[in-house]
Every structure is written in structure tokens, then in C-alpha cells.
Amino acid sequence: MRFNVGIIGCGSIARFRHAPEYKANPFVGEIIFYDRNMERAESLAKRFGGRVAGTLEDLLADPTIVAISDCSSNEAHHIHTSKALLSGKHVLCEKPLAISVKHAEEIIEAERKSGKKLMVDHNQRFTKAHQKAKEILEKKELGDVLTFRTTFGHQGPESWGVTKSNATWFFKKGRSHSGVAGDLGIHKIDLIHYLLDDEIEEVHAFYGALDKINEQGQPIEVCDNIVSALKTRKGRLGTASFSWTYYGREDNTTTIYCQKGVMKIYHHDDAQLIIEQNDGSVIKYELEPIQTNDNQTSTGVIDAFIDCIVNDKVPPVTSREALASLKVIEKMLGSE
Missing domain, CATH: 3.30.360.10 (Dihydrodipicolinate Reductase; domain 2)
Known part of the structure; x- marks a missing residue:
């Protein structure tokens, strides 16, 4: 069983963590990259032997893609992760889950509606x-x-x-x-x-x-x-x-x-x-x-994410757990 994965956002976290760990996973076939900056997506596609999606819609509509990493910047997580879930993709979202508890709850509602798996990259x-x-x-x-x-x-x-x-x-x-x-x-x-x-x-x-x-x-x-x-x-x-x-x-x-x-x-x-x-x-x-x-070494996050898809397990870092941590951050900053 091998399936394709997509990556939204082609900055450093995608380059050094997500892409190489997907590349090394035996269940992952091709990696499809999307970034608003097409050159960044093309650079990672060349580096990891994948291909580029011209638009976010193209990425989400690709039937060969089973799972997506949302490596976009914080303010876009509630948009990209929600869309990916509602497009029938399992999602690994970078931390923080969202910029606010309110936006995180929107993502969790999309997770509930979609029935797909959502994991958050709390790699520690x-x-x-x-x-x-x-x-x-x-x-x-x-x-x-x-x-x-x-x-x-x-x-x-x-x-x-x-x-x-x-x-x-x-x-x-x-x-x-x-x-x-x-x-x-x-x-x-x-x-x-x-x-x-x-x-x-x-x-x-x-x-x-x-x-x-x-x-x-x-x-x-x-x-x-x-x-x-x-x-x-x-x-x-x-x-x-x-x-x-x-x-x-x-x-x-x-x-x-x-x-x-x-x-x-x-x-x-x-x-x-x-x-x-x-x-x-x-x-x-x-x-x-x-x-x-x-010192970039394998985090184990990608392997755990793929394992929960392949073997139909509950993600080891759930959206509810990520929400609990985000609530603490909001309290630290006085919900500014």
C-alpha cells in the first residue's frame, strides 16, 4: 500500500522536516508541493523527486493524495487545514493548530464533519x-x-x-x-x-x-x-x-x-x-x-501520522490536545 501526500507551504519546516521524512517512509509514493511562491514549490519538488500543484484547489482535488501536511504560516492553518479535511484528506497540521482558540474550534468542527484524521505536530x-x-x-x-x-x-x-x-x-x-x-x-x-x-x-x-x-x-x-x-x-x-x-x-x-x-x-x-x-x-x-x-534528525512525527492512517489509529497528538495547549498560550498573552 502506497499513496501520495501533499505539502502546503514550502518553507524551512517542509524542507527540513516534513518532505525528507515523507520521502523516507515506505508507504509514501509521490509528494506534491504547493506554495504561493511557485519557485519554492518547484525547488522542493526537484529536491525530493515530487511534483508541483499550480493552485491549492488543484492540490485538494487530486484524488491520488490521501494525506496533507499543512506547513503554511500560523494565520492560514484554520483555512488550509479545514479545506483539506473537508476535501477528504487526512491532515498533519503544524503547530500551533491556529492563531486563536476560536479558529482552532473551526478546524475541529471540520475534522468532525469530514471524519478524517487530524494530527498536530507537537514533536517533543x-x-x-x-x-x-x-x-x-x-x-x-x-x-x-x-x-x-x-x-x-x-x-x-x-x-x-x-x-x-x-x-x-x-x-x-x-x-x-x-x-x-x-x-x-x-x-x-x-x-x-x-x-x-x-x-x-x-x-x-x-x-x-x-x-x-x-x-x-x-x-x-x-x-x-x-x-x-x-x-x-x-x-x-x-x-x-x-x-x-x-x-x-x-x-x-x-x-x-x-x-x-x-x-x-x-x-x-x-x-x-x-x-x-x-x-x-x-x-x-x-x-x-x-x-x-x-542538528536535523528524524522527528518520528511523519511515521506516526502515516501509521495512524495505514492502521486506522487515533492520532498520537489529537486536535483536542492541541486546543488545550493553545488555550494556555492565549492565557499567557491575555487573549490579545
Whole structure:
């Protein structure tokens, strides 16, 4: 069984993550690319041996395409993903699911009407260290979770985006909407929900555009830093910080404090998961380095998406879970 897939939006996320992982999947035949910038679509089609759809309508009407990745910018997700679902395609949507809870609910309604599968690309769930951490927490090997802290920061999307400039859409309010919150923050909110089998309900946050400037030399329209205090439904307390101004090494770490010890995730290169127990013993798990913008490795997301189509499974990251994370982001930003 092999089928074709489509990709909407041919920027860096399509080039470095979606297209190569589809290419490597044995169930995927041809990849069909669509972008408003035809040259970008043609470049990826040449690179990955696929073809180009002239219009979005052509892509959605193609009967050979079973599944679509929506790699468009944030403000278009509720349009493209909804249309793709209602055109009878399974959809893998990039995060955040939408720029607002209201638009996310429109997508979920399209999912319900279509009966098709919708998965959201919260890829941190798929790393070996996070999955091992989840297993340990589920078994309560360290007792109950009490508090946590998590962070995700790097030098900013202008070094990652396809344009390699501060004219990037990530800095535009109308396209990005939530800045670093929707780019990096939502990954860690989803991760905390996943690891703790819980949801963040109360949020107190400070945010601002502290350093990034746009192509006119003005402060960007969205936040480049957020620091927040969080409380979950089950009463766990935590902190989260997200930044586009960590001008050293990327920081993608999480610490979980439990009754019987501490869990440190991605703090050290040689041991991605470290357990420090109350009796002084330390357990180190050497699993795999986390994917960074400079170290592109397979996320496992595409394989999981294809598997849920082929074997008719519930997607491992559902739209409802993505909506829960988006609600937290809205609370952080005061529903602006």
C-alpha cells in the first residue's frame, strides 16, 4: 500500500522536516508541493523527486493524495487545514493548530464533519528521552510530581526561516500572531500536559519584545520572550520560559521535581535523561540528542501520522490536545 501526500507551504519546516521524512517512509509514493511562491514549490519538488500543484484547489482535488501536511504560516492553518479535511484528506497540521482558540474550534468542527484524521505536530512527545520520562512518571517510580520548570529558547527564527532575515513572517503580528509563544512555547506546554497527564489551568505571565527588530529597525510586533508561573488542574506548580534571545546554545530543557527525586531532561549532552534520587543515587539514560535547528534528525512525527492512517489509529497528538495547549498560550498573552 502506497499513496501520495501533499505539502502546503514550502518553507524551512517542509524542507527540513516534513518532505525528507515523507520521502523516507515506505508507504509514501509521490509528494506534491504547493506554495504561493511557485519557485519554492518547484525547488522542493526537484529536491525530493515530487511534483508541483499550480493552485491549492488543484492540490485538494487530486484524488491520488490521501494525506496533507499543512506547513503554511500560523494565520492560514484554520483555512488550509479545514479545506483539506473537508476535501477528504487526512491532515498533519503544524503547530500551533491556529492563531486563536476560536479558529482552532473551526478546524475541529471540520475534522468532525469530514471524519478524517487530524494530527498536530507537537514533536517533543516523540523524543526518546521524553517518552522514557513519561514511562517513569506513569509508573510513579519517583512518587507524585510536585513542581516543574521548562524552557525553550534559541537565537531566533530569522536564522532558521527560509528568508534568513529579520523580515521573517514569525515577526509579523498578522501572520505569527503569538511570537515566541506559538513558535516555541506551545511545544513545551504540550510536553508538560503529556508528561504529567494533566492540564495547565492557571497562568501568570510577563512577556515583551525585548531585543528583536524587524527589517525597518523597529521592535517586532510580537513577543520575543515570555516568563510564566503555572498551576495545573491536579495542583502541580511550575515555571516556563520561552525565548528568541538565547544567544548562546539552544536551551530545550525540562526538570520535574517529584516526591522521591528529580528528573532532568536534556540538561546534558551525554545523558539526555538523569534521575537524581532522594538517597543520593543517580541514574543516567543515554538515549539520543534532541533535534535542534542545527542538528536535523528524524522527528518520528511523519511515521506516526502515516501509521495512524495505514492502521486506522487515533492520532498520537489529537486536535483536542492541541486546543488545550493553545488555550494556555492565549492565557499567557491575555487573549490579545
